[in-house]
Amino acid sequence: MAGLTLARMAVRELWISFRLLVLLALPLAAGLLALFLSSDPDLAPLAQAWGMAGVGILSAGIAAAAWAGERRRGTAGWLSLRAVPRASILVAWFAGLALPLTVGIAAGGLLVWLATGAAVSPPLDATSYATLVAAVAAAALQALAIAMVIGSFVGPIGAAVLAMLASGVLLSSGLVLSPEPPVVPTAGLGLIAQATDLLRPFADGLQALGLGLTMTGLLLGAAVLVFERVDL
Secondary structure: OHHHHHHHHHHHHHHHOOHHHHHHHHHHHHHHHHHHOOOOOOOHHHHHHHHHHHHHHHHHHHHHHHHHHHHHHOHHHHHHHOOOOHHHHHHHHHHHHHHHHHHHHHHHHHHHHHHHOOOOOOOOOHHHHHHHHHHHHHHHHHHHHHHHHHHOOOOHHHHHHHHHHHHHHHHHHHHHOOOOOOOOOOHHHHHHHOHHHOOOHHHHHHHHHHHHHHHHHHHHHHHHHHHHHOOO
């Protein structure tokens, strides 16, 4: 219950500052961009992949600035003084940031599927496509986790810049390296870009999803370790 309360506080703060709407709108905008290219079904997935990578980078900057600002305002310190574990505060904020971003990526992916899913050659089944979109969401979550690490010890502006740079390197690796078989945690982006050429879209999507969630967990663990050692 305490974790749920903390998450609600984070969502409320994000809502008041309009960051929640931005995190929700960015992936929808990427999906709409791919829709404009839906007349070429083979080009739409590539636009979707690059668009979602851009979404992850921008979201990392927003998340890092928001988390660093929360730390600077003293709210996290006030909660910590009242015996709220620092790890719970950080994870609650990550959940509050991840929720709108994940919903937006799912909605953006659905838009692209409705426009091009039956037209690509060879056609993707819905389950395989959903797995690929989930792998893309896992890549975006890694960008958020990087933002939590950097925002735990750097000021808002510096954290936003560093988070965008670091997440840009990580997400671009998923786009430029061969995604089949997935060997990097952000391979979901490369898989969705080459969705029409995959021989095992479901299996590769699951592997990329597992790698992405594992890396997200490791980065969150690193964020907790950093946050436990900073002065609030």
